[in-house]
Amino acid sequence: MPSVIRIKNLPKKKLATNTKEPVFVVTSSGCWECISHGLKNGYANIFGGGHRFMWSLWNKKEIPDGMVVRHKCDNSKCCNPHHLEIGTQYDNVQDAVKRGRRNPARGSQLPQFGKIARNARPVIQLTMDGEFVSKHPNGYVDGFSASKIHSTCKGKQSQHKGYKWVYEEDYIIGGNNSCK
Numbered sequence: 043m044p045s046v047i048r049i050k051n052l053p054k055k056k057l058a059t060n061t062k063e064p065v066f067v068v069t070s071s072g073c074w075e076c077i078s079h080g081l082k083n084g085y086a087n088i089f090g091g092g093h094r095f096m097w098s099l100w101n102k103k104e105i106p107d108g109m110v111v112r113h114k115c116d117n118s119k120c121c122n123p124h125h126l127e128i129g130t131q132y133d134n135v136q137d138a139v140k141r142g143r144r145n146p147a148r149g150s151q152l153p154q155f156g157k158i159a160r161n162a163r164p165v166i167q168l169t170m171d172g173e174f175v176s177k178h179p180n181g182y183v184d185g186f187s188a189s190k191i192h193s194t195c196k197g198k199q200s201q202h203k204g205y206k207w208v209y210e211e212d213y214i215i216g217g218n219n220s221c222k
């Protein structure tokens with residue numbers, strides 16, 4: 043009989059949107075797999091991502107903007123806070139690449155793989171006048187939203203937090219570097 047873990051006394055804010063109490067079974071490898079909620083994109087569908095929810099609950103803080111919750115155990119269904127760690131999107135790509143090398147089918151099947159891989163491209167931060175500020179090899183910049191940086195690079199928005207952003211491959215030294 044596997045042991046079962048129930049999460050009681052959820053914060054009131056959380057209860058307002060989902061009153062179902064998360065229940066997990068503990069697998070032989072110590073992973074907590076959710077049995078009370080279904081899966082969404084391969085993750086327990088507790089507020090859209092059981093692993094993110096559990097990391098946040100356990101660490102008593104929100105996940106910092108642009109950061110991801112990674113599985114040390116390589117089991118995307120797992121919500122055991124001891125198997126989770128915070129990381130950057132770049133770290134997650136490295137994980138996915140390593141997994142891909144070990145097992146190509148599995149790596150390419152990761153639902154977030156394509157999105158994260160594109161977002162891990164090096165970006166250049168520019169002033170609104172197009173002057174170079176800094177380069178960020180992972181596509182992640184502390185204090186900024188990675189998705190907004192990349193939508194600026196793709197020309198979907200004109201700036202993010204008062205800066206222009208371009209992909210390194212699109213950056214022209216001395217050029218006008220207007221976003222594509």
Ligand SMILES: [Zn+2]
Binds near residue numbers: 073
């Ligand atoms: Zn686990």
